[in-house]
Amino acid sequence: MTEATRRPPGRRPGPTETREAILGSARELFADKGYDGASLRAIARAAGVDPALVHHFFGNKEGVFIAAMRFPVDPAELLPRILAAPHDTLGESMVRVFLTVWEDPERRAPILAMLRSAMTNERAAAMMREFVTSALFARAAGLNDIPLIRVQAAAGQMIGVMILRYVLEVEPLASATHDELVAMLAPTLQGYLG
């Protein structure tokens, strides 16, 4: 029992799914440590792989991040789901979609990763600004002729509440049911969007 975990070099037999495994670990680690906090080596370790392999696949750390952030949440799928609601229940619709997405760790991860990274890393902030601006705000405002700044106020309300609920985990917000949150927040969003 010289070394328990020491695999030989060289390609593994069978079809290769390692790349996806790395992306999975990357998403998880970026999600709860942010860009700078998640180390390449930790990502490699979590994927059961040598750090150099990560480089081989993605070139450098930024490459890993960008690859992991593809589809932070597909707005083309989500926005219609929000805007499909009748005009007078747009607010409730938006709250429910947000809650549904954030409740599922799989779908929450990329958003959290983006948000956490953007808070302390200039380039990540630029990526998020870009994404949020062109893929979310502009479309949402364009589709229903709502002033851009009001869409942003609505998004701000949800971002703030999500941080208090999922990052800071402040009570009673963290334990509130979906219905309670809808009752409280929907009128606000409706006010901005209606």
Next chain:
Amino acid sequence: MTEATRRPPGRRPGPTETREAILGSARELFADKGYDGASLRAIARAAGVDPALVHHFFGNKEGVFIAAMRFPVDPAELLPRILAAPHDTLGESMVRVFLTVWEDPERRAPILAMLRSAMTNERAAAMMREFVTSALFARAAGLNDIPLIRVQAAAGQMIGVMILRYVLEVEPLASATHDELVAMLAPTLQGYLG
């Protein structure tokens, strides 16, 4: 010109203000890199001082952070200023106080530091949760008999907007005037608090 910047060891003559200088640099660096992103050595460098001196004064990195975060914003001074307003303009009052504080870099720094750090560091998150819960939410709710969760929804609105405005710098939110923001946000907060 062997070494331009090389001060001799030993105590400096005259009264000593170095401790405050270190805290100043620490506050600045924590504010825009967060706890993990701001290195002791960078703080020392910014204060024009040897890294070991920082240890001498504060024991370890967490000591520096805690010392730098004393008075993130004195709630005992701020809350009365918000709550002094007549009941039907509480919302406007809160928006204005938030904007005033965030506009001044000196006062924004500790809050940003706290927030940025809390996003990626577990201990910083605990500190912030503690602070926000007992020093802000509980008092604000207690003083005027408002349900705790509504205070948090109001705070969430402001936190989200502040992030979009000062961290992500999304337009047009980032360039909006105080009056525009008040007009848009005050009714929301009034709804939660009234």
Next chain:
DNA sequence: GGATAAATTCAACACATGATGAGTTCTGGT
């Protein structure tokens, strides 16, 4: 089956980090 390419590891690099211990110079109290 033989050549080329892909997947994978290892060893090492240059550098940054937080921390420690010892040494030097000044201040303050007696």
Next chain:
DNA sequence: ACCAGAACTCATCATGTGTTGAATTTATCC
């Protein structure tokens, strides 16, 4: 005038970081 302690720097340690180049094994294509 002395001396304990505070202020201050230096050199150093152990660890972690992103990145690189070479070596080895397997898969794929002609």
